[in-house]
Amino acid sequence: MTPRRPVDVGDPDRLYTVTGGRSRADDDSFDLVTLVVSECEPTAGMQSEHVRILETCKHPTAVVEVAAEMKLPITVVRILLGDLLAMGRITARHPRAAGSAAAIPDSALLKEVLHGLRNI
Amino acid sequence: MGSATSELPSRMPLSDTAETGLKIVVVGGFGVGKTTLVRSVSEIRPLNTEEVMTQAGIGVDETSDVAAKTTTTVAFDFGRISLNERVVLYLFGAPGQERFWFLWDRLFSGTLGAVVLVDTRRMDDSWYAIDRLEHHKTPFVVAVNRFDDASPHSLDEIRQALALPDHVPLIDCDARVRSSGKDVLITLVDHLYALAMAQEMTP
Numbered sequence: 016m017t018p019r020r021p022v023d024v025g026d027p028d029r030l031y032t033v034t035g036g037r038s039r040a041d042d043d044s045f046d047l048v049t050l051v052v053s054e055c056e057p058t059a060g061m062q063s064e065h066v067r068i069l070e071t072c073k074h075p076t077a078v079v080e081v082a083a084e085m086k087l088p089i090t091v092v093r094i095l096l097g098d099l100l101a102m103g104r105i106t107a108r109h110p111r112a113a114g115s116a117a118a119i120p121d122s123a124l125l126k127e128v129l130h131g132l133r134n135i
Numbered sequence: 136m137g138s139a140t141s142e143l144p145s146r147m148p149l150s151d152t153a154e155t156g157l158k159i160v161v162v163g164g165f166g167v168g169k170t171t172l173v174r175s176v177s178e179i180r181p182l183n184t185e186e187v188m189t190q191a192g193i194g195v196d197e198t199s200d201v202a203a204k205t206t207t208t209v210a211f212d213f214g215r216i217s218l219n220e221r222v223v224l225y226l227f228g229a230p231g232q233e234r235f236w237f238l239w240d241r242l243f244s245g246t247l248g249a250v251v252l253v254d255t256r257r258m259d260d261s262w263y264a265i266d267r268l269e270h271h272k273t274p275f276v277v278a279v280n281r282f283d284d285a286s287p288h289s290l291d292e293i294r295q296a297l298a299l300p301d302h303v304p305l306i307d308c309d310a311r312v313r314s315s316g317k318d319v320l321i322t323l324v325d326h327l328y329a330l331a332m333a334q335e336m337t338p
Contacts, residue, residue: 046156046245047156047158047225047227047243048156048157048158048223048225049156050149050153050154050155050156050223073148074148074149074150074151075148075149075150075151075153075154076148076149077156077215077223077225079182079184079213079225079227080182080215082184082185083182083183083184083213084146084182088184088185088186088187088208089184089185089186090186090187091187108153108154108155108156110155110156110157110158110245111155119274119327119330119331119334120247120327120331121331121335122328122331122332122335124222125247125324125327125328125331126328127218127219127222128157128218128222128224128247128324129321129324129325129328130218130219131216131217131218131219131222131224132216132218132224132317132320132321132324133321135176135178135216135218135317
């Protein structure tokens with residue numbers, strides 16, 4: 016493993032190139048823990064970041080994990096994922112409780128979480 | 136029981152049947168042991184990622200539209216626990232300082248709940264986090280990291296010092312120890328479960 020370098024190296028130009036000049040995702044469709052799954056193999060001529068996402072997401076991978084793996088800010092990853100989703104090259108499994116900040120999830124899900132935690 | 140010092144894989148694919156990601160946030164001051172706690176219960180070595188916050192919404196409460204467009208980079212750690220073949224829990228270690236409030240507001244919406252990790256030598260660091268969580272009505276528990284803690288303060292004294300309401304669970308922990316970290320998470324989810332049951336009983 017090479018030591019992790021900070022993403023913010025004072026070179027925002029590179030990030031703009033990666034996203035084709037966009038700095039914000041169109042919407043908040045990708046939560047931090049939305050699980051992303053590749054639906055195809057990378058093809059020739061594909062943008063290198065797209066290739067890396069497709070390779071990373073052969074198994075379900077959360078948006079934060081994609082960002083950490085690619086050493087890119089989450090904002091940038093969201094934009095890239097939005098492109099791939101629009102092209103049908105990935106699918107997204109969204110969290111159940113997304114959106115509402117203060118809503119408590121149903122007791123059945125929490126029971127499942129408790130059971131899982133007791134078994135770790 | 137594994138200890139926090141055992142080697143964890145940095146990359147371990149989830150099961151293909153994984154479909155639901157859940158979030159729990161661990162907040163606390165600098166050096167209180169957030170990453171240690173995350174590491175002690177995580178199935179992967181904690182990863183680090185960054186969010187670049189651009190202007191939108193930062194400080195809108197207290198500033199007018201003169202506020203210039205600013206960019207802030209915030210780094211945070213996270214770990215992962217596969218709870219079963221479908222549900223995966225992500226744990227985020229977030230800085231508790233005041234200047235990071237927008238990180239919580241934006242990044243952690245939809246979180247199950249929070250753990251406030253407290254160091255008795257620097258309890259001041261916890262007030263802001265607790266205030267913010269109460270404001271957002273995010274359920275939370277407070278865990279006192281007793282590692283290297285020679286202080287004689289009892290939990291009752293700490294509850295008083297933090298002005299913590301009785302309904303908020305307060306426990307001791309050693310963030311380095313897996314079983315202890317696990318107990319902290321179970322305490323939080325037990326608390327959430329009680330809240331959910333109370334809510335479901337109310338017509």
